[in-house]
Amino acid sequence: MGTIVKFGALAAVIVFALFLAVVAGDYGPWYFAWLVGTTMIILISVAGAVMFETQLTINEDRRL
Amino acid sequence: MEIYIALKVLWAVLLGILLTGLAVMVGMDMGVGVLLRLVGKTDGERRTMLNIIGPHWDGNQVWFILGGGAIFAAFPTLYATSFSVFYVVMILLLFSMIMRPVAFEYRSKVDATKWRDTWDWAFLISGALPMIVYGAAFGNVLEGVGYHYSWTGQYFQDESFLGYLLNPFAVMCGVMSLSLAVYQGGTMLMLRGEEPIYSRARTYATLGAVVAAVIFAVGGVWISHMNGYVFTGTVDPGMAATPLGGPAVAAKAGAWLNNFHAYPILWLAPAIGFLGMIVGAVALQLHMKIVGWWLGVLSWVGTISTVGVAMFPFLMPSSTAPAESLTVWNATGSAYNLGWMTFFAAIFVPAILSYTSWCYYVMRGKVKVETVVNDPHSY
Amino acid sequence: MPLIDPNVVDLSRLQFALTALYHFLFVPLTLGLTIMLAAMETVYVITGKQVYKDMTHFWGKLFGINFAIGVATGLTMEFEFGTNWSMYSHFVGDVFGTPLAIEGLMAFFMESTFVGLMFFGWDRLSKPAHLAVTYLVALGSNLSALWILVANGFMQNPQGASFDPDTMRMQFNDFTALVFSPDAQAKFVHTSIAGFVAGAMFVMGISAYYMLRGRHREFAARSFRMAALFGLVSTLAVVTLGDALGRLDYLVQPTKIAAMEGLWHTSTPPSAPWLIAALPNDATQSNSMEIGVPYVLTPLVAHSLNTPIPGLIDLEQANVPRVDNGIKAIAALQQYGETHSATSLATFKQYENDMGYGFLAQRYAPNQDVNLITPALLPSVEQQAVKDSIPNVFVTFWSFRIMMVLGFYFVAIFAFAAYYSLKNQLEKHPMLLKLCMWSIPAPILATEFGWVTAEAGRQPWTVYGWLPTFQSASSHDVGYMIFSLAGFALLYSAFIAAELYLMFKFARLGPDEHGVAAHHSPVDASIAAPIFAKPGFANKSWE
Numbered sequence: 007m008g009t010i011v012k013f014g015a016l017a018a019v020i021v022f023a024l025f026l027a028v029v030a031g032d033y034g035p036w037y038f039a040w041l042v043g044t045t046m047i048i049l050i051s052v053a054g055a056v057m058f059e060t061q062l063t064i065n066e067d068r069r070l
Numbered sequence: 071m072e073i074y075i076a077l078k079v080l081w082a083v084l085l086g087i088l089l090t091g092l093a094v095m096v097g098m099d100m101g102v103g104v105l106l107r108l109v110g111k112t113d114g115e116r117r118t119m120l121n122i123i124g125p126h127w128d129g130n131q132v133w134f135i136l137g138g139g140a141i142f143a144a145f146p147t148l149y150a151t152s153f154s155v156f157y158v159v160m161i162l163l164l165f166s167m168i169m170r171p172v173a174f175e176y177r178s179k180v181d182a183t184k185w186r187d188t189w190d191w192a193f194l195i196s197g198a199l200p201m202i203v204y205g206a207a208f209g210n211v212l213e214g215v216g217y218h219y220s221w222t223g224q225y226f227q228d229e230s231f232l233g234y235l236l237n238p239f240a241v242m243c244g245v246m247s248l249s250l251a252v253y254q255g256g257t258m259l260m261l262r263g264e265e266p267i268y269s270r271a272r273t274y275a276t277l278g279a280v281v282a283a284v285i286f287a288v289g290g291v292w293i294s295h296m297n298g299y300v301f302t303g304t305v306d307p308g309m310a311a312t313p314l315g316g317p318a319v320a321a322k323a324g325a326w327l328n329n330f331h332a333y334p335i336l337w338l339a340p341a342i343g344f345l346g347m348i349v350g351a352v353a354l355q356l357h358m359k360i361v362g363w364w365l366g367v368l369s370w371v372g373t374i375s376t377v378g379v380a381m382f383p384f385l386m387p388s389s390t391a392p393a394e395s396l397t398v399w400n401a402t403g404s405a406y407n408l409g410w411m412t413f414f415a416a417i418f419v420p421a422i423l424s425y426t427s428w429c430y431y432v433m434r435g436k437v438k439v440e441t442v443v444n445d446p447h448s449y
Numbered sequence: 450m451p452l453i454d455p456n457v458v459d460l461s462r463l464q465f466a467l468t469a470l471y472h473f474l475f476v477p478l479t480l481g482l483t484i485m486l487a488a489m490e491t492v493y494v495i496t497g498k499q500v501y502k503d504m505t506h507f508w509g510k511l512f513g514i515n516f517a518i519g520v521a522t523g524l525t526m527e528f529e530f531g532t533n534w535s536m537y538s539h540f541v542g543d544v545f546g547t548p549l550a551i552e553g554l555m556a557f558f559m560e561s562t563f564v565g566l567m568f569f570g571w572d573r574l575s576k577p578a579h580l581a582v583t584y585l586v587a588l589g590s591n592l593s594a595l596w597i598l599v600a601n602g603f604m605q606n607p608q609g610a611s612f613d614p615d616t617m618r619m620q621f622n623d624f625t626a627l628v629f630s631p632d633a634q635a636k637f638v639h640t641s642i643a644g645f646v647a648g649a650m651f652v653m654g655i656s657a658y659y660m661l662r663g664r665h666r667e668f669a670a671r672s673f674r675m676a677a678l679f680g681l682v683s684t685l686a687v688v689t690l691g692d693a694l695g696r697l698d699y700l701v702q703p704t705k706i707a708a709m710e711g712l713w714h715t716s717t718p719p720s721a722p723w724l725i726a727a728l729p730n731d732a733t734q735s736n737s738m739e740i741g742v743p744y745v746l747t748p749l750v751a752h753s754l755n756t757p758i759p760g761l762i763d764l765e766q767a768n769v770p771r772v773d774n775g776i777k778a779i780a781a782l783q784q785y786g787e788t789h790s791a792t793s794l795a796t797f798k799q800y801e802n803d804m805g806y807g808f809l810a811q812r813y814a815p816n817q818d819v820n821l822i823t824p825a826l827l828p829s830v831e832q833q834a835v836k837d838s839i840p841n842v843f844v845t846f847w848s849f850r851i852m853m854v855l856g857f858y859f860v861a862i863f864a865f866a867a868y869y870s871l872k873n874q875l876e877k878h879p880m881l882l883k884l885c886m887w888s889i890p891a892p893i894l895a896t897e898f899g900w901v902t903a904e905a906g907r908q909p910w911t912v913y914g915w916l917p918t919f920q921s922a923s924s925h926d927v928g929y930m931i932f933s934l935a936g937f938a939l940l941y942s943a944f945i946a947a948e949l950y951l952m953f954k955f956a957r958l959g960p961d962e963h964g965v966a967a968h969h970s971p972v973d974a975s976i977a978a979p980i981f982a983k984p985g986f987a988n989k990s991w992e
Contacts (some may be wrong), residue, residue, distance in 0.1 A: 033625060036634035036693070040641065043686055044591075046646060048488045051679040054871070055492040055501070058674050061873060081700040089910040125569040128520065129545050129562035136553035138527040143550040146542020146618070153531025153538075154923040160532050161933045165940055168521035175517030176947055180954075221786045223617040224453075224536045226924050310615040314786065404613075407621040411550060422562075429562055 077408040081144045082385075082398045084415065086378045092137045093165045093204065093247070093370045095130040099123050101255020101278070103170065103197025104248070104433050107190055107261060109270040114313060114439045116190065117178055120449040121442045122262040125433045127155030127174060129426055134167065144411055146387050147313060148401040151225045155217050156207065158231040163203045166196035178449050198248060205247025208377055214299065214321065214389035219313055228390040239292060246285040250373070252278035253350065254366040260359045264435050275362070276351045285348035286373065290340060293380065298325025299387040299395060307383075307399045321391035326380040336379045339415070343372020452535075452817050452926050460930035461533045461922040464937065466904075468525045470897055471941050475519035480594055481558075481648020482512040483587035484568075485679060490583050492675075494576050504672055505583070506571075507960040508652060513568060514951050517650040521562065525937075532933075537911050537921035544610035544621040545600050548628075552596030560589030583758055594644070595637050602633025605903070606701045606707040607912050612804065614785050614797055619915065631697055636903075639690035642683050643899065643987035646859055647892035649680030653866060654889035655956050657882040660875060665959050670875070673789045677870045688856050698749050698906070699758070702913060704838070706750060707761045708845035711736055714760040718747040721758070726850075729842040734762055761839050765913055770836045773827075774800040775807025779819045810834040812919065837917070840908040848901040855895035862888060 030038035082358040102123050110116035113204050123130075142149045169192050216229030234240065242390035256275025260268050303317030331334050346369035353362040381387075402408060486505055493501035527549065530538045538546070563585045570579060603656040604608070609627030610619040621627070653676035661668035698706045707713075711727045713734055722741025729736050750758050759767075778800035784793040788900060800807075807819060813833040822830055869875050875882060907913060911921040 017474055033629045036631075036632050036638045036690075037629075040638045043638075043642070043682075044484065044645075047682045047686075048484065048491065050682055051485070051488045051675045052491050052495070054674045054678040055489075055671055057871075058494065058671055059496060059498070071467075115772055125565035126562075128565055129558065131520065131524075131554060132558045132561045135524060135527055135557055136550070138524075138531070139546065139550035139553040141546075142527075142530065142538065142542055143546030146546055147539055149531045149542060149546065150538035153528060154533070154535040154925070157532055157923070157925060157929050158932065160528065161936060163530055164532075167524050168940065171517045171521040172944055172947065175513060176951060179514070181950055216697040221617075221783055222536070222920075223539045224920075224924060225539075231929075263606055310613075312616045314617075403546070404616075404620040407543050407547055410621070410624055411547060414551050414554055418558070422554070422558045425559070426562055429566055432566060432570055 072308075074405040074408075077366075077405055077412065078307065078398050078402045080412065081402060081408055082378070082382070085141070085144065086374055088133070088137050088140055090367075090370050090374050092133040093250070093374065094367050095133045097201060097204075097247070097370070098254040099130050099170075099253035100128045100197040100201050100258060100259050101251035101253065103193040103255070104201075104252055105255055105259065105271065105274055106193045106197075108274060109256075109267055111266075113186060114187075114443050115267055117442045117449065118263060118437055118439045119259060119267060120174065120177070122259060122437045124174070124449045126426075126429065128171070129429065131167075131171065140411075144403050144408060145385065145396075145401050146403055147223070147311065148396050151396060152207075152211075152215075152386055154225060154233070155227055156210070156234060159203050159206070162199050166199040169196040174449055191348060193198060193216075199250070199398060201248040201251045202241075202244035204244075205232070206237075206240040206244035208247075208374075210234050210237065211386050212243075212293065212377065212381065213237070213239060213296065214325065214387040214395075216390040217388050218391035218394050221314070223312070223314070239289075242289060242292075243287055246282050246289065249278040249282040249285065250347075250366070250369055253282060253347075253369070254278075254363070257354065257359060257363045257366055259321075260354070261363060262435070264436055264438060274356055274358075276354045279347045279351035279354070279366075282369065283344060283351070286340075286344055286347065293326050294324055296326075297321040297323055297428055298328065298380070299384050300325045303393075305383075305399065309399055311395045311400055311402050311404065313396055313400050316393060316397075319387070320394050321387075321389070329379055329382060338362070339372055339375040339379050341372070343376055345371050346370075348362055380387060421447055436442030452812065453919070453922050454927065455919065456927050457925050457930055458919050459923075459924045460927065461936060462918065464533060464930065464934050465529060465936075468522065468937060468941075469904075470900065471945075472519070472522040472526055473897060473900055474893055474945075475515050475522065475888065476594070477644035477647035477893055478515045478651055479512070479519045479590050480644025481646065481683075482651065483583075483590045483648075484645060485648050485652060485676065486512060487580075487587045488675060488679065489672075490580050494580050500668060500671060503960050508672070509568065509954060511655075511952065513564075513650075513810075514948060514955070516564065518948055521942075521944070522539060522669035533923050533925070534911070534921050535923035537916065537971070540916050540921070541603070541610070541619045541912055543616075544619055544627065545603055545629060547621060548596040548600040548603075551784070552593055552600075555760075556589050556592035556596060558589075560586055560593060563589065591641050594641050598637040598640055599628055599630070599633040601903075602625060602630045602636055604910075604912055605636075606630060606632040606697075607688060607915060608632075612801060612915070614782055614794060614803060617782075617786070619790070621981055632694075632701065635690055635694045635697055640896070640899075642686045642690065643892065643896050646680055646687055649676045649683060649863070650859070650885075650892045651889055652676035653680060653863075654886045657875075657885035658956070659959060661879060661882050661886070668960050670870075670873075673866070673875065674870045677863060677866040680859070681867045684856065684859040684863050684921055688860060691853070691856060694888045695750065696752060702907070703759050704761065704764055705845065707764060708761060708840045708842045708906050709849040710746065710750065710758070711739075711842060711846040712746075712758060712760045713762050713842075715763045716746055716758040716760065718751075718757055719754045720744055721732060721746040723749055724846075727846065729846050731842055743846060761842065765835045765839050768806060768838045769805040769831050771803040772810050772831050772834045772838075774803035775805065776810050776814075776822060776830075777807070778804040778817045779807035779811060802914075802970060805910065805912075805917065806834065806838070808917050808920055809837050809909065812917075837909050840906050845902055845906045846899040848905065852895050852902060854892055854897040855898070858888075859892065859895075934951070 027038065030041060102119055106116055106119055110119050173189045173192040173196065177186055217225050217227055219225055253275050256271040256278060259271035260275065263271060298319055299319055301317050302320045305317050309316065346365045350362050350365035350369060353365055385396045385401055387395040387400060486509055489501055489508065493505060510855035521972050563582045566582045570582060574582065607619065608630040609623040610621050613620040656669040656673040656676065659665045660673065695706065711729045713736065720743050722743045723745035724739055726736045726740045726743045727736040729896050746758065747754060747756060756772050778797055781793045781800070785797055808831050811817055811819050813830045859894045862884060865881055869878055869881065909917050912920050
């Protein structure tokens with residue numbers, strides 16, 4: 007039951023995201039760009055931090 | 071056309087709900103601000119009081135901003151005229167309203183008596199003044215305001231602002247609104263505070279309810295004798311929204327009671343308000359805090375709907391050019407605009423109410439002096 | 450109709466500009482920091498490392514100091530339309546008030562309600578729930594900006610409403626046209642992401658300060674890394690969007706683009722120079738000094754090689770027939786207001802689109818009555834009115850240039866910062882770190898100049914082409930204005946003093962000293978500590 011609910015919720019989010027993308031893409035190309043761009047900015051910044059941790063671990067391994 | 075009339079009435083009702091929500095939520099925070107130095111004797115107690123409303127004041131303050139925005143959109147002419155006519159008072163209100171968030175955020179960030187004392191006074195002033203202005207605005211509107219329009223729709227003021235400030239009826243309404251705020255704020259302190267805050271807050275909250283009840287009664291008698299406004303020409307509720315070229319209006323003593331005489335069921339509004347205050351005071355004495363809080367809400371509902379019902383359909387009558395008085399029929403936005411506003415309100419008002427309640431639920435429970443003083447995030 | 454005292458109009462403009470510029474000192478940081486906080490907390494939830502929670506706490510605390518004044522001064526803006534711009538509010542409230550109301554309903558409520566939970570809910574919410582709250586705050590603050598800029602977009606390029614002679618105001622008639630107006634769209638993205646740049650520079654600059662002092666190294670290095678990457682992508686986006694906005698202005702507000710480029714005479718493509726510097730003189734309508742690069746202007750503005758860009762003098766003179774039509778429109782409108790006759794309505798409808806230019810002429814009509822403009826008077830009224838129909842070139846030209854130079858400077862500094870941060874070589878470049886630290890206020894300055902460019906370039910209109918600024922104000926006495934201006938000056942100076950004092954105090958204190966990061970997990974501290982402890986070691990890290 008829990009899985010079905012999770013699936014349903016995920017499906018709803020995806021449908022909503024698609025709907026938003028279609029509407030924004032059709033009527034508001036710049037709004038669409040903001041949605042995609044901001045997500046990208048956050049992801050790049052998060053990836054930078056994760057990479058920092060990886061660099062640190064490699065560092066540690068070399069020192070040992 | 072019928073839809074337009076329905077929308078106009080709907081937004082008049084929503085305006086009332088908004089003004090009530092603002093009075094309850096913002097008034098509660100204002101009441102705590104006013105009581106800060108009276109109830110809190112030590113710095114720890116004062117910080118506890120601030121942290122009782124700490125997680126919520128920001129959200130509550132939005133009622134005020136939303137009030138401004140909704141009047142702007144749904145009643146553009148009312149917004150344009152009333153904010154300008156009451157300029158000096160509005161600016162004083164603004165000054166206090168912008169002092170509050172800053173006081174909240176900054177007061178406890180520096181550990182110096184002088185710094186904190188200064189911000190404490192800022193809380194007192196910025197709590198009392200807006201509530202007095204809020205009540206006084208109702209008083210002034212009931213009495214009629216001096217303004218007229220040029221052919222382009224630009225308003226012109228016919229009265230000095232001193233007339234609005236130094237006006238016994240308006241000042242009395244202001245004191246009543248302040249008392250209700252103290253009642254609501256004190257009850258909130260009882261709900262989430264411990265001794266000695268609890269007992270002191272109880273005394274002031276009860277006092278607030280009693281004073282408000284007395285003024286409400288006196289105000290009722292006063293209104294029955296003062297000038298109200300009535301249409302003397304034929305009214306078309308679906309008229310285009312312009313204050314120019316509307317039906318004739320006359321000022322008559324006691325006219326604000328006309329609606330009550332026509333529909334005696336409306337007497338329920340003042341009855342609810344009055345009972346809310348009296349029963350509220352009793353409930354607080356019996357330590358029924360939650361009941362007391364909701365009776366505080368009822369007091370506001372009763373008071374504001376009494377004013378609304380008495381004046382309907384007038385919103386802000388003009389004492390110098392009565393025919394240009396702003397009413398529910400001539401001061402609203404267009405039907406298209408009201409339609410969209412209704413759509414957004416229907417979606418977001420329930421959403422706001424549900425997540426606000428959720429936030430109160432998450433932050434529920436008593437706020438203790440020790441936790442506040444030891445927590446680096448607290449106000 | 451009596452005109453409003455010009456002094457009152459000027460004082461109202463001064464007050465609005467001061468309060469808006471002041472409000473905008475705090476807005477960009479709110480827009481950017483909320484998103485950065487969300488990014489930091491995301492890393493915390495993914496990796497589970499305490500230091501990212503500390504980062505969210507610490508930068509969140511500085512955000513809180515800033516947010517308080519942002520909210521407080523935003524209140525002023527919401528009320529100032531009514532208190533000081535009565536005619537404007539009456540004229541456009543039906544369409545302009547709506548986005549402001551929706552902003553309250555949809556965005557501001559969300560942001561302000563959840564900000565309390567974000568600060569106080571750490572121990573009461575699960576990790577994902579708290580993360581969701583932080584994202585809602587970030588989304589709320591940016592949605593707020595969206596609706597405000599939709600409203601501003603209407604002032605720049607009125608779409609979605611038409612003038613109604615019965616109510617004497619613009620009436621809302623097309624929701625999608627209002628919300629999806631290209632001006633609103635480009636403006637929102639440009640402004641919101643400019644806020645990201647400000648937030649990134651703030652975090653990066655303070656982290657640089659810690660690195661220079663050798664304090665909170667592991668905390669600062671991570672914050673710097675995230676901010677540098679965040680800022681680099683954001684600046685690139687801001688510059689792109691700036692170009693998009695410029696192109697829009699070229700299409701719908703030719704007077705603004707001509708003023709931004711200091712272009713008095715229509716350009717001759719393709720060799721027309723783009724002015725790097727000039728001294729525009731508004732009185733003589735010429736530039737006293739010009740330094741330009743040939744062949745740049747046309748492709749830059751028109752995105753083509755052979756389109757002439759109209760100059761201000763030509764734009765101005767092209768408005769003469771619009772003034773004539775506008776005078777007829779205003780006369781017909783006034784007559785319609787009195788008689789409601791079908792003929793006057795028909796006349797008005799014929800000249801409706803030039804109505805705003807009639808208002809410009811009204812100022813120079815005898816007794817401010819357009820009916821009294823005789824054929825003999827007409828040429829002088831026309832010339833006076835069209836002189837008013839262009840913005841102040843000096844202000845627009847220079848504020849645009851300052852903003853643009855700063856924009857390119859940000860691209861450079863973020864590029865270097867990101868490069869050296871990725872190589873973990875920052876501590877070998879103290880000059881770069883110092884530059885980062887001193888650049889903290891620069892993005893905020895750039896957004897202020899951006900506001901001046903957009904709004905000074907919109908003049909003489911409050912609603913472009915429809916309502917002149919001098920007719921938009923409330924009919925106050927000068928005394929009222931002095932009272933409110935003095936009060937704002939006093940209060941706002943006290944606030945900025947308190948804000949700067951607290952910001953410096955807490956930034957200097959850093960994350961450890963006030964207990965926020967006191968509970969590092971020992972494992973985390975032991976890994977993180979050596980990074981910069983031996984610079985030579987850190988350099989080898991990645992090669």
